[in-house]
Amino acid sequence: MNQPVIKTIDLSVGYRLKNKAAKIVGTSLNLELHKGEMVCLLGPNGAGKSTLMRTLSGLQPTLTGSVEINGIPLSTIDAAALARQLSLVLTERIEVGNLSVQEVVALGRIPYTGWLGKLSDTDKQKVEWALEATETSVFRSQKMNNLSDGERQKVMLARALAQDTDLILLDEPTAHLDLPSRVEIMQLLHNLARQHQKAILLSTHELDLALQAADRLWLMKKNGALMVGTPEDMVLNGSFEDAFARPGFYFDKNSGGFNIHRHSPIAEVALSGPQHLVFWTRRALQREGISVASHSDCSLQITVSEKQDHITWKLMPDSKDSLHTTSIAGLLMEIRRFLS
Amino acid sequence: MRQTVSHKTILSGLAVLALCFFGLDVMLGSVQIPFGQVVRILAGQETDNIAWVFIIEKIRLPKALTAILVGCGLSVSGLQMQTLFRNPLAGPSELGITAGAGLGVAAVMLASGSSASIYAIRQLGVSGSWLIIVMASLGSALVLSIILLIAGRIRDNVILLIVGVMIGTITLSVISIWQYFSQPEQLQEYIMWTFGSLGGVTQHHLYVLTGVVIFGLSLSFISSKALNGLLLGENYAKSMGLTISKTRLIILASTSILTGSITAFCGPIGFIGIAVPHITRSLMGTSDHRVLIPGVCLTGTVLVLLCDIIAQMPGTQTVLPINVVTSLLGAPVVIWVIISRNNLRSSFS
Structure with a gap:
């Protein structure tokens, strides 16, 4: 395999408290990030995601161990050289109302321009490319304060791209955005990693999006341990659920999402029909505390079918006659009657 | 590239306006001198009245040139402070920097043993003016450093402003103690100084002040790239390879030198520093310092010249203190800034 873009060797991260004692949030971290790869850093609040991100980006010193960027220790790279290898996108909502989108993206060229910041032809090309790649070129001449939060964050990503670095670190870039x-x-990030061979690391709370988009996960636990793996592996071996487990809240391996409903069901039903209809019917049933059995040996059987856009649920209790409903609301009402 | 053209147009428009106001400022005053004669004097030709030559060459011309220096210096100071603190309400007089300069001036007088006034120091000639400039700049730098330290811990713009006002008050109190032990006639002179005056800068001092202001402006201009980077906040600026501590030091030096030297010679002139950057930003529609710095220089020049023309009260024998006029014109701008921004606590530019 190629040399990793960023590599940590026995790294401990943390911060100094007022009394000079070190508060360590992560120890013995041996991590690697390669070109063309998008990694999501996940973990509950307070696990130290931001501290790790700040340390990797050189904004905060390491406690022990080291960080290497393209094989060179981070501590020996001067700020100007580092800016050509690593760019950042931060959570903070920036307030530069008077700058146009293009001007903000052009600021990404600061590490390359002369003392006055005049853009060369290469600089202009890079800015143009960054605008295209993030689909922000349509509002290039708009002022930043006319943009929505989502558009702003795309512009900040374009700025990071214009900086033309192998590595892009994003600290909760989606925190204030709508779905x-x-x-x-x-x-966008996934495509950038693949098509333009960027190494992308982002910390996020978007578990389901991260599961879908990330090539690998760095999963940080409250105790400072960090697990690395492909999303699917981490789901199947249970470490994903482990990191976020709380009472009354579990990870449903069937749906790939977290389930907020209780474990012990009040009743069991059998359910059959087309896959997508079964999926949504099961969700509604789970909310009612009813689990769907894998066997058909239940006192209530439900079949769901779809004909010409008409969905029908057929309830077949053993004791009574079967019933038909045409909506989930109707279905739930009938089940409640049946159970009472 | 349409934008650069329109920036150039605005800058040239401002330059023409500045030139007109400069001419007007030289022309108008309590003594009426015919237009033709003013032109002749400026061209170095003979005139009918020798007193007119004196008035133009020794009084009006230095005063108009001082107005340009004040307009450029204070406006650029204000612009730098607003970017550095990321605070639209920052300005040399608002955060107590001019008060710090006043303290520096007062310190010179205390050290010299006699509680001499600023006018007495001016009589010292060129070496005396250097002493004042250095001390006033140091006083400004002292207050600015304290506020920078505090700004590192406070993210709220309004609270920082209140802290700035308080530090200004402390500084003024120290000066008041000194005033309390001064002679009544010196007090009167000090109070005259606080009104601000563009007229007290005579020829030799003008050379010194010009040199110092040009130096301060150059410092500012070479940091324009860093100032642009700082618009995105310190973390982004750092990530783009800018050395924040170095930039901060240069901006601190430039602001202190500009505010210190101007305040030492002309007294505390309020509201130019805070108002001009806002006027220029909305006029030019950009936050790019490479355009803004020349822009605020020209707008500042126009505004201070206009204030000086108004202060002359053309056609009358009365002359208003310049500080009164700048406050009358500048304070409404600040009110406009406060009203037009609903998110003043955390926003910038």
């Missing part, structure tokens, strides 16, 4: 913008940013 479509979050999906869009994740897709």
Whole structure:
């Protein structure tokens, strides 16, 4: 395999408290990030995601161990050289109302321009490319304060791209965004990693998006341990659930999402029908505390079918006659009657 | 590239306006001198009245040139402070920097043994003016450093402003103690100084002040790239390879030198530093310092010249203190900034 873009060797991260004692949030971290790879750093609040991100980006010193960027220790790279290898996108909402999108993206060329910051032809090309790659070129001449939060964050990503670095670190870039913008940013990052051979590390709370988009996960636990793996491996070996487990909240390996409903069901039903209808019916049933059995030996059987856009649920209790409903609301009402 | 053209147009428009106001400022005053004669004097030709030559060459011309220096210096100081603190309400007089300069001036007088006034020091000639400039700049730097330290711990713009006002008050109190032990006639002179005056800068001092202001402006201009980087906040600026501590030091030096030297010679002139950057930003529609710095210089020049023309009260024998006029014009701008921004606590530019 190629040389990793960023590599940590027995790294401990943390911060100094007021009394000079070190508060360590992560120890013995041996991590690698390669070109063309998008890694999501996940973990509950307070696990130390931001501290790790700040340390990797050189904004905060390491406690022990070292970070290497393209094989060179981070501590020996001067700020100007580092800026050509590593760019950042931060959570903070920046307030530069008077700058246009293009001007903000052009600021990404600061590490390459002369003392006055005049853009060369190469600089202009890079800015243009960054605008295209992030689909922000349509509002290039708009002022930043006319943009939505999602558009702003895309512009900040374009700025990072213009900086033309192998490595892009993003600290919770989707924190203030609505769902479509979050999906869009994740897709963009995934494409950038693949098509332009960027090494991308982002910390996020978007578990389901991270599971879908990330090539690998860095999973940080409260105790400072960090697990690395492909998303699917981490789901199947249970470490994903482990990191986020709470009472009354579990990870459903069937749906790939977290389930907020209780473990012990009040009743069991059998359910059959087309896959997508079964999926949504099961969700509704789970909310009612009813689990779907894998066997058909139940006192209540439900079949769901779809004909010409009409969905029908057929309830077949052993004791009574079967019933038909045409909506989930109707189905739930009938089941409640049946159970009472 | 349409934008650069329009920036150039605005800058040339401002330059023409500045030139007109400069001419007007030289022309108008309590003594009426015919237009033709003013032109003749400026061209170095003979005139009918020798007193007119004196008035133009020794009074009006230095005063108008001082107005340019004040307009450029204070406006650039204000612009730098607003970017550095990421605070639209930052300015030399608002955060107590001019008060710090006043303290420096007062310190010179205390050290010299006699509680001499600023006018007495001016009589010392060139070496005396250097002494004042250095001390006033140090006083400004002292207050600015304290506020920078505090700004590192406070993210709220309004609270920082209140802290700045308080530090200004402390500084002024120290000066008041000194005033309390001064002679009544010196007090009167000090109070005259606080009104601000563009007229007290005579020829030799003008050379010194010009040199110092040009130096301060150059410091500012070479940091324009760093100032642009700082618009995105310190973390982004750092990630783009800018050395924040170095940039901060240069901006601190430039602001202190500009505010210190101007305040030492002309007294505390309020509101130019805070108002001009806002006027220029909305005029030019950009936050790019490479354009803004020349922009605020020209706008500042126009505004201070206009204030000086108004202060002359053309056609009358009365002359208003310049500080009164700048406050009358500048304070409404600040109110406009406060009203037009609903998110003043955390926003910038």
